Amino acid sequence: xxxxxxxxxxxxxxxxxxAGLRAAIEAREQGKRCAVICKSLFGxxxxxxAEGGIAASMGNVNEGDxxxxxxxxxxxxxxxxxxxxxxxxHAQEAPDRVWELETWGALFxxxxxxxxxxxxxxxxxxxxxAHVGDRTxxxxxxxxxxxxxxxxxxxxxxxxxxxxxxxxxxxxxVTRVLKDEAGERVAGVFGYERESGxxxxxxxxxxxxxxxxIGKSFKVTSNSWEYTGDGHAxxxxxxxxxxxxxxVQFHPTGMVWPPSVKGIxxxxxxRGDGGVLRxxxxxxxxxxxxxxxxxxxxxxxxxxxxRWYEDPDHNRRPPELLPRDEVxxxxxxxxxxxxxxxxxxxxxxxxxxxxxxxxxxxxxxxxHQFKELADVDITAEPMEVGPTCHYVMGGVDVxxxxxxxxxxxxxxxAGEVAGGMHGSNRLGGNSLSDLLVFGRxxxxxxARYAEETASSGALPTPDDAQIDLAAxxxxxxxxxxxxxxxxxxxxxxxxxxxxYTLHQELQQTMNDLVGIIRKAGEMEEALHRLTALRVRARRxxxxxxxxxxxxxxxxxxxxxxxxxxxxxxxxALERTESRGGHTxxxxxxxxxxxxxxxxxCRLADPSGEPAAPDARQGQIRLERRLTPPIxxxxxxxxxxxxxVKYLTDEELTQ
Ligand code: FAD
Numbered sequence: 001x002x003x004x005x006x007x008x009x010x011x012x013x014x015x016x017x018x019a020g021l022r023a024a025i026e027a028r029e030q031g032k033r034c035a036v037i038c039k040s041l042f043g044x045x046x047x048x049x050a051e052g053g054i055a056a057s058m059g060n061v062n063e064g065d066x067x068x069x070x071x072x073x074x075x076x077x078x079x080x081x082x083x084x085x086x087x088x089x090h091a092q093e094a095p096d097r098v099w100e101l102e103t104w105g106a107l108f109x110x111x112x113x114x115x116x117x118x119x120x121x122x123x124x125x126x127x128x129x130a131h132v133g134d135r136t137x138x139x140x141x142x143x144x145x146x147x148x149x150x151x152x153x154x155x156x157x158x159x160x161x162x163x164x165x166x167x168x169x170x171x172x173x174v175t176r177v178l179k180d181e182a183g184e185r186v187a188g189v190f191g192y193e194r195e196s197g198x199x200x201x202x203x204x205x206x207x208x209x210x211x212x213x214i215g216k217s218f219k220v221t222s223n224s225w226e227y228t229g230d231g232h233a234x235x236x237x238x239x240x241x242x243x244x245x246x247x248v249q250f251h252p253t254g255m256v257w258p259p260s261v262k263g264i265x266x267x268x269x270x271r272g273d274g275g276v277l278r279x280x281x282x283x284x285x286x287x288x289x290x291x292x293x294x295x296x297x298x299x300x301x302x303x304x305x306x307r308w309y310e311d312p313d314h315n316r317r318p319p320e321l322l323p324r325d326e327v328x329x330x331x332x333x334x335x336x337x338x339x340x341x342x343x344x345x346x347x348x349x350x351x352x353x354x355x356x357x358x359x360x361x362x363x364x365x366x367x368h369q370f371k372e373l374a375d376v377d378i379t380a381e382p383m384e385v386g387p388t389c390h391y392v393m394g395g396v397d398v399x400x401x402x403x404x405x406x407x408x409x410x411x412x413x414a415g416e417v418a419g420g421m422h423g424s425n426r427l428g429g430n431s432l433s434d435l436l437v438f439g440r441x442x443x444x445x446x447a448r449y450a451e452e453t454a455s456s457g458a459l460p461t462p463d464d465a466q467i468d469l470a471a472x473x474x475x476x477x478x479x480x481x482x483x484x485x486x487x488x489x490x491x492x493x494x495x496x497x498x499x500y501t502l503h504q505e506l507q508q509t510m511n512d513l514v515g516i517i518r519k520a521g522e523m524e525e526a527l528h529r530l531t532a533l534r535v536r537a538r539r540x541x542x543x544x545x546x547x548x549x550x551x552x553x554x555x556x557x558x559x560x561x562x563x564x565x566x567x568x569x570x571x572a573l574e575r576t577e578s579r580g581g582h583t584x585x586x587x588x589x590x591x592x593x594x595x596x597x598x599x600x601c602r603l604a605d606p607s608g609e610p611a612a613p614d615a616r617q618g619q620i621r622l623e624r625r626l627t628p629p630i631x632x633x634x635x636x637x638x639x640x641x642x643x644v645k646y647l648t649d650e651e652l653t654q
Contacts, residue, residue, distance in 0.1 A: 001464050001467075001468060002199065002464075002467055002468050002471040004190075004198075004199040004200055004201050004467060004471070005198065005199070005200045005201070006200070006201045006202075006203065007035070007200070007201075007202050007203070008202070008203045008204070009033050009034065009035040009167075009202055009203070009204045010027070010032040010033045010034065010204060010205070010206065010447070010450040010451075010454070011024075011027040011032050011033070011034045011035070011204060011206045011207075011208065011443070011446045011447060011450050012034075012035050012036075012037065012188065012189050012202050012204040012206070012207045012208070013027070013034060013035070013036045013037070013207075013208040013210055013443070013446075014037050014038075014174050014189065014207065014208065014209055014210060014211055014230075014231060014234070015036075015037075015038060015045070015208075015209070015210030015211045015212060015231065015415070015417075016036050016037075016038035016040075016042055016043075016045050016168060016170070016210075017045035017046055017047035017141070017210060017212055017415060017435065018045075018047040018050075018137070018140055018141065018144065018415065018432060018435030018436060018439060019047075019210035019212075019414040019415025019416070019417075019434075019435040019438065019439040019442070020036060020038070020045070020208070020210030020211075020414075020415070020439065021036070021141070021144035021145065021147075021148065021439070022097075022144060022414075022435060022436050022439030022440050022443065023208045023210055023412075023414055023439045023440070023442040023443035023446065024036045024148065024166060024443060025144065025147055025148060025151065025440075025443065026439070026440045026441075026442075026443025026444050026447065027208075027443040027444075027446055027447040027450075028151050028165050028166045028443075029151075029443075030443070030444060030447035030448070030451075031165075031447070032165070032446075032447040032450055032451070033164070033165045033166075034165065034166050034167075034443075034447075035167050035168075035169060035202055035204070036166070036167070036168045036169065037168075037169045037172050037174055037189070037191060037202070038168070038169070038170050038171075038172070039171065039172070039173050039194070039226050039230075040170070040171065040226055041170050041171060042145070042168050042170040043141055043142075043145055045141060045212070045226070046212050046213070046223065046224045046226055046227060047137045047140060047141050047212075047432070047435065048137050048138050048141050049137055049222075049224060049265070050136055050137025050140065050431070050432055051134040051135065051136060051137065051265065051267035051269060051365060052119070052121060052129055052131060052134060052136065052267045052268050052269040052272065052428055052429055053118075053119060053121070053129030053130055053131030053132075053136045053269070053429050053432070054094070054097075054098055054101075054129060054130045054131070054136060054140070054429060054432040054433050054436070055070065055094060055121065055124060055128045055129050055427065055428075055429030055430045055432070055433045056070075056094035056095045056097070056098045056118075056128065056130060056433055057069060057070040057091065057094065057095060057126070057128060058095045058098065058099075058115075058116060058118065058128075058130070059126075060111055060115040060116055060117065060118050061111060061115075061117065061118045061119075061126070061127040062126040062127055062312065062313075064126060064313075065125070065126040065127075065128060067091040067092045067094075067095075068091070068637050069125050069126065070090075070091035070094070070124075070128065071087055071088055071091040071092075071634065071637065072125075072637055072638065073123055073124050073125055073427060074087045074090065074091060074422075074423075074427060074430060075087055075423070075638075076123065076293075076294075076323075077123040077323045077422075077423070077425050077426065077427040077430075077580075078393070078422050078423020078424050078425055078426070078427075078580060079423060079424045079425060079579045079580045079590060079595075079646065080423065080595055080630075080646040080647070081244070081247075081423035081424045081579065081580065081595065081598075081627070082420065082421060082422060082423030083400055083420035083421060083423075083627070083628075084628075084630045084631065084634055085400035085401070085628075085631075086400040086420050086421040086438075087421065087423075088631075088634060089400060089401070089437060089438075089441075090421060090430070090433060090434055090437050090438070093437045093440075094433035094436070094437055097433065097436035097437055097440065098116065098130050098433070098436075100436075101140065101143050101144075101436070102116065104143050104144075104146065104147045105143050105146050105147075106132075106139050106140065106142075106143040107132065107139065108130050108131065108132055108139075109131055109132055109133065116130045117130070117131065118130055118131075119131055119269060119272050119273065120272040120273075120317070120321065121268055121269070121272045121321070121427065121428040121429050122268055122271065122272070122320075122321045122322060122323055122324055122327065122427065122428055123321070123322070123323040123324075123427040123428070124427060124428075124429065125297075126312075127312075128429065129269075129272070129428070129429040131269070133361075133362065133363075133364050133365070134267050134269050134362070134363050134364065134365045134366060135364075135365055136432065137432065140432060148166060148168075151165075151166055152166055169200075169202075171193065171194040171195055172191050172192065172193050172194065172200070173191050173192055173194060173230070173553065173556070174189045174190065174191035174230070174234065175190055175191055175192065175234075175470060175473070175474050175556060176189065176190040176191075176234065176237065176466075176470040176473075177189055177207055177234050177235075177237070177238040177411065178190055178201070178203075178462035178466050178467070178470070179238065179239075179408075179460070179462065179466070180460030180461065180462065181461070181462075181463045184409065185205070185408075185409045185410050185453075185460045186204075186205065186206065186207050186238070186408060186409065186410030186411050186460065187203060187204075187205070187410075187460035187461055187462040188201060188202050188203035188204050188207070188461075188462050189201070189202050189204070189207055190462075190466075190467060190470040190471075192474060192546075194548060194553060195547065195548050196546070196547060196548075197545065197546020197547050197548075197549065197552070198546075199470075199471055199474070201462065201467055203461060203462065204450070205410050205449065205450050205453040205454070205459055205460055206410050206412065206446035206447070206449045206450040206453070207410060207411055207412070207446075208403075208412045208413070208414060208442045208443065208446050209231035209234060209235060209396060209405070209411070209412065209413040209414075209417050209418075210231070210413070210414050210415045210417060210439065210442070211226075211230045211231030211232075211234070211415075211417045212226060212227055212231070212415060212416045212417060213227045213229070213391060213392045213416040213417070214227060214228070214229035214232060214248075214392045214561070214564045214565075214568075215227040215389050215390065215391075215392070216228045216229075216503075216507070216557075216561065217229060217506060217507060217510050217561045217564060217565045217568075218248075218389035218507055218510045218511050218515070219263075219504075219507040219508055219510070219511035220254065220262055220263040220387075220388050220389060220511060221263050221388055221389040221390070222251060222254055222263055222264060222265035222388045222389070222390045223389070223390070228557040228560050228561050229392075229560045229561055229563070229564030229565075230557065230560045231395075231396070231413065231417035232245075232392075232394075232395060232396065232417060232560070232563070232564045232567070233559065233560035233563045233564055234560075235396040235405055235408075235411065235413065235417075236563055236567075236601070236602070236603045236620075237563075237603065238405075238408050238411060239407060239408050239602075239603070240396055240397065240405040240406055240407055240408045240411055240413075241396075241397045241406055241407065241600045241601060241602045242394060242395060242396060242397060242419060242567055242600070242601045242602075243394060243395070243396075243397040243419040243420060243598050243599070243600050243601075243625075244393055244394035244395070244419045244420065244423070244424070244571075244598060244599065245392070245394035245395075245419075245564070245567040245568050245570075245571045245599070245601055246394065246568060246571035246572040246574070246575050246581075246582045246599060247392070247393035247394050247422075247423070247424045247425065247579075247580055247581040247582050248389060248391075248392050248393070248394070248568060248581050248582075249324060249325070249389075249390050249391040249392070249393060249425060249426055249581045250324075250325075250328045250387040250388065250389055250390060250515070250516045250581065251265060251268075251324055251328065251387065251388050251389075251390035251391070252324055252327035252328040252330075252331050252385070252386075252387055253265070253266040253267075253268070253270070253271075253327075253331075253348055253383075253385040253386075253387075253388075254266060254385060254386060254387065254388025254390075255369075255370075255373065255374065255383075255384075255385065255388075256341070256343045256344055256345035256384050256385060256386040257342075257343035257345075257374060257384055258373070258374060261373045261374065262388075263388040263389070264369070264373070264388075265388065265390065266348065266366060266369075266383060266385050267363070267365075267366060268324070268428045269362070269363060269366075270348060270350055270363060270366060270383075271320045271321055271348070272321065272428075273350070273354070273362050273363065274309055274350065274353040274354055275320070275348050275349060275350040275353060276318070276320055276348070276349055276353065277320050277327070277330075277331070277346055277347065277348055277349075277385075278346065278347045278349060278382070279334045279339035279340070279346055279347070280339045280340060280341060280346075280347075281339060283339075284302055284320075285330065285334050285339070285346075286318070286319035286320050286322065286327065286330055287299075287300065287301070287302070287305075287319055288330075289319065289322075289326065289327075289329070289330035289333070290319045290322065290326075291322075291326060292645070293642075293645050293646075294322060294326070297316060297317070298316050298317055298318070298319045298321075298322065299315060299316040299317060299318050299319065300316075302318075304316060304318075305317065305318030305319070305320075306318070323425055323427060323580075324390075324425065324426075324427075324428065325424075325425045325580050325581050325583070328387040328516060329516070329517075329583060331345070331346050331385070331386060331387055332386075332387060332516055332517060334346055335386065340386075341384040342384070343384050344386060345384040345385045345386035346384070346385060346386065347382040347383070347384060347385075348382060348383045348384075348385045349382035349383075350363070350378055350379075351378060351379055351380050351381055351382060356379035356380075359378060359379045360379065363378070366378060366383075367379065370383055387516050389511075389515075391416065391426055391431065392416065392568075393419070393422040393423065393424060393425065393426055393580070393581055394419045394567070394568070394571070395413065395416065395417050395418045395419035395420070396413035396417055396418050396419060397419055397420070397600060398412070398413050398414075398418050398419070398420065400420065401441070401445075402441065402445040403418065403438055403441050403442040403445060404445060404449075409449075410449060410453070410460070412442045412445060412446045412449075413442070414435070414438040414439045414441065414442035415431075415434065415435045415438065415439060416431065416434075416435075418438060421434050421438070422434075423580060424579040424580025424581055424582060425580030425581050474556055476538075477499070477540050477541055477542045477551075477552055477555035477556070478541075478542060478546075478552070479541075480496040480497070480538075480539045480540060480541030480542075494539060495539075496539055496540070496541025497536045497537065497539045497540050497541060498540075498541075499537075499540040499541075499542065499551055499554040499555040499558055500551070500554065502533060502536060502537055502540055502558055503554060503558060503561070505529075505533060506530075506533055506558070506561055506562065506565060509526050509529045509530065509533070509565075510526070510565055510568070510569075513525055513526035513529070513569075514526050514565070514568055514569045514572055516583060517583050517584075517585050518572050518582070518583060518584050518585065519584070519585045519586050520573060520584075520586055523569050523572055523573040524573065526565075526569045527566070527569050527570065527573070527618065530562060530565055530566050530569060531618065533562060534562050534566075534619070537555075537558045537559065537562055540555040540558055541555070542555055563603075563619060563620070566618055566619055566620045567601040567620050570601065570618065570620050570622050571599040571601060571622060572584075574599055574622055574624075575594060575597075575599060576591070576594075577589065577590055577591035577594045578590055579591075579594065592645075592646065592647065592648050592649075593648055595627075595646055595647060595648060595651070596626050596627045596629075596648060596651060597624050597625070597626065597627070598624070598625045598626070598627050599622055599623075599624060599625075600622070600623050600624075600625050601620050601621070601622055602620070602621050602623070603619060603620065603621070604618065604619055604620060604621045605619075629651065629654065630651075
């Protein structure tokens with residue numbers, strides 16, 4: 001039996017980004033004892049990197065805004081594939097979540113009359129993003145941390161212990177969600193401390209996944225090192241399905257030069273505040289890329305687009321502010337047509353659009369980022385930008401109201417790890433609001449579930465065998481040297497694999513074959529390569545010991561990235577249309593017949609290990625599922641002319 005440290009809590013939250021912290025605060029406010037576990041240092045979650053702002057229809061800058069308009073924009077942005085109930089809850093509750101942040105101490109930028117300022121972003125009809133310069137995520141995390149500290153102070157006063165009801169386990173990685181002996185309900189988590197390598201188990205009836213995204217499976221990405229799809233994989237391994245995994249957002253504007261910083265995000269606020277995209281001929285090319293579904297809503301001339309910044313009520317917005325998928329594809333086409341910038345991007349210019357002091361005040365991080373990393377002064381010259389893997393719309397299949405993961409009692413998911421909310425494409429700013437709205441709901445319902453389970457008198461406990469298996473799985477990279485012990489091949493002929501090499505090959509595969517523009521043959525090739533990589537990853541070997549060993553950490557993360565990448569590739573191959581973040585070269589049109597179809601990924605063998613050494617078959621089983629019909633009163637928010645472009649004839653008749 002493996003010796004591990006064991007603790008017992010009511011609710012475990014995996015992840016200390018916006019979703020995880022908001023969930024933890026709620027669970028604690030419901031009176032539950034809540035443990036938060038995070039891979040990085042507390043406060044360093046990916047959410048910190050968020051720049052542009054939080055979308056919420058507070059109507060501070062334009063009184064025409066309300067939740068119905070926000071709902072409409074979100075559904076349009078997601079090309080109507082969003083789970084309508086999530087989009088509804090999100091639009092309705094986002095303003096309260098922002099005001100709540102303010103009462104907890106967040107210092108947002110202000111309008112001249114002292115309200116929370118809101119800025120324009122792609123796909124949002126009105127200025128809607130509450131922001132703090134271009135460092136909004138930092139303020140969001142700072143505020144949530146501050147709230148946690150204040151709750152801990154209350155607990156100190158009441159129980160004499162700061163961590164009596166809310167404790168953060170930082171620099172700890174969870175590798176398995178544990179189940180009860182019947183293998184049905186959640187019973188806790190298994191993980192290791194990154195610094196010491198020691199294993200631990202936390203028993204709890206309710207576990208919230210808030211682990212963020214998957215971007216580190218792609219070579220060019222804006223995402224941080226934490227984004228290895230852990231929560232997605234933990235859910236699959238626990239028996240919960242993933243949905244919409246073919247939809248990966250390639251943000252149109254990442255840095256393209258120098259190579260060491262390729263992929264780092266250039267915030268959409270640059271365009272929201274007036275920045276324009278030009279090709280090597282100096283042309284504002286986006287005017288040539290307005291798709292039919294958006295034609296009536298976007299300016300057809302530069303003059304009209306420019307006037308919109310001053311008079312949005314009488315002009316239409318410039319096409320630089322189309323949803324991200326449209327802009328990313330347009331940039332890709334310009335570069336392919338030979339009209340790109342010297343380093344393979346296009347030009348994004350604010351220098352001719354705003355005075356230098358305004359640029360420095362409104363976009364301080366961008367000014368600093370380009371000066372420091374590329375020696376470009378954005379107040380005097382254009383930036384070079386190109387698409388970068390940014391966000392995954394797909395994720396754990398959840399109940400919209402409670403965030404409960406399908407089919408696994410006790411498992412909840414919120415934030416980027418959850419699927420459904422954003423459909424085929426997320427609008428900028430809708431993630432931070434998603435984290436707060438569904439983070440709160442996850443904490444609330446996890447706490448209620450924990451309460452019900454405790455009062456039923458049947459608290460689930462994980463058996464020792466599961467813990468032994470989890471420990472053996474985590475330790476495998478130390479025994480891979482000279483060959484996988486379970487392989488029949490002689491040890492000397494099966495050398496251990498380097499986890500860094502495997503990771504690079506995986507990233508290159510996903511980038512080249514399942515990237516921004518996809519083709520059937522390439523995705524089939526990607527699936528072959530992923531199978532081969534998975535077999536090799538079983539032999540990923542590391543040297544040294546368990547104390548802070550990054551090679552070992554990566555070897556463990558590879559399991560998750562490979563699982564998630566297969567989901568993306570399989571679902572992308574299956575969906576024979578182009579929609580939102582999924583663009584098929586061989587099926588370039590959006591097909592209404594695909595509108596009501598969700599692709600659901602499950603582990604092919606939920607009882608077994610994810611990758612047997614000689615596995616040639618995929619690990620993922622894919623099924624089609626019809627989406628629930630959109631509620632008629634919500635459909636009534638759209639003109640029929642618009643619905644005809646998206647819904648099937650059958651849906652329209654109904
Ligand atoms: P995260 O904030 O990433 O937190 C994940 C947490 O899970 C971390 O604490 C991590 O350590 C932990 N974790 C992961 N795996 C494990 C594991 N196995 N064990 C333990 N812990 C684990 N969105 C907007 O709405 N507006 C913006 O302006 C905006 N700007 C952005 C700018 C950049 C550069 C980027 C990259 C994204 C931006 N986004 C923005 C998107 C948004 O920031 C993210 O979608 C969001 O922060 C995700 O939050 P989260 O709480 O789901 O996950």
